[in-house]
Amino acid sequence: xxxxxxxxxxGRKNLALYDIIVADSRSPRDGKIIEKxxxxxxxxxxxxxxxxxxxxxxxxxxxxxxxDTTRKILSMRGVMFKKHLQVGVNKGAIAQEVADQKFAAWxxxxxxxxxxxxxxxxxxxxxxxxxxxxxxAKVNAARQDALxxxxxxxxxxxAEAEAAAHxxxxxxxxxxxxAAPVAETTAxxxxxxxxxxxx
Numbered sequence: 415x416x417x418x419x420x421x422x423x424x425g426r427k428n429l430a431l432y433d434i435i436v437a438d439s440r441s442p443r444d445g446k447i448i449e450k451x452x453x454x455x456x457x458x459x460x461x462x463x464x465x466x467x468x469x470x471x472x473x474x475x476x477x478x479x480x481x482d483t484t485r486k487i488l489s490m491r492g493v494m495f496k497k498h499l500q501v502g503v504n505k506g507a508i509a510q511e512v513a514d515q516k517f518a519a520w521x522x523x524x525x526x527x528x529x530x531x532x533x534x535x536x537x538x539x540x541x542x543x544x545x546x547x548x549x550x551a552k553v554n555a556a557r558q559d560a561l562x563x564x565x566x567x568x569x570x571x572x573a574e575a576e577a578a579a580h581x582x583x584x585x586x587x588x589x590x591x592x593a594a595p596v597a598e599t600t601a602x603x604x605x606x607x608x609x610x611x612x613x
Contacts, residue, residue, distance in 0.1 A: 416440070419473060419480040419488075421454060422447065431455055434465060434484060436473050449473075454487060460532065465491050475500065495520055 418439040425431035434452035437445070451473070452465030470493045474480070480488055488494050499513040 417448065417473070417476075417478040419451070419470065419478050419484045421481070421483060429457060431457075434470075434487065436478055439479075459535065460528070463487055463491060465493070467491060467493055467496070471496055471500070492517065492520060492524065 416439045417436060419434065419436055420443075421432040422435045422437075422444055423430055423432055424444075432454040433450050434454055435447040436449045436451060437447040441447075449469070451469045452463065455462040465487070470488060470491075474488075474493065474497045485494065496517055499508065499517060502508040503510050503513050
C-alpha cells in the first residue's frame with residue numbers, strides 16, 4: 415500500500431488549518447487516515463507547526479513518502495536532515511555519536527536563525543506602527559487646521575453680516591458719526607492756547 419505523509423484541511427472558510435497525517439495515497443484528502451502526527455497553521459507569521467518528530471521519522475524510515483508541502487515542513491523541523499543522518503548511520507558511513515552531534519549543531523543554528531527572524535519581524539512591526547502613528551498625527555493636524563480655518567471664515571462672515579444688519583438698522587447714527595468733525599490740536603496750538611501767568 416503506497417503511504418503518504420500529507421496535509422488534511424480543516425478550519426473555516428478563508429482561515430484554513432491543516433493536520434499533518436499519514437494516509438493511503440488512494441484515499442481522498444479528508445478521507446480515512448492511518449495516523450495524525452501534527453498540525454500546521456499558515457495563518458500566523460511565523461507559521462505554527464506542531465509535529466511528533468519521532469513518529470514522522472519512523473514513518474519516513476518505513477518508506478512513507480511526503481508531499482512537497484509536507485517535505486518543506488519536515489525540513490523546517492529537521493526531520494529530513496535527521497533521516498539523512500540515520501540512513502548514513504544504518505549504512506555504516508557515520509557513527510551515531512557524530513550524527514547526534516551534527517543534528518544538535520543544526521538545531522542550535524536553526525534556533526538562532528528563528529530567534530533572529532522573529533526579532534526582525536517584531537522590529538519591522540514596531541517601525542511600521544510608529545510610522546502609522548506619525549502619519550496619523552499629520553493627518554489629524556491638517557484636519558484640525560482646515561477645521562479652524564473654516565470656523566474662522568464662518569465667524570468672519572457672521573461678523574460682517576451683523577455689521578451690515580446694524581448699519582442697515584441705524585443709517586442716521588452712522589452718517590452723524592461720519593459727518594462729525596474731529597478736533598485735532600497740534601502741540602504748537604496747545605502751547606499758544608495755554609494762559610501765561612500774570613507778572
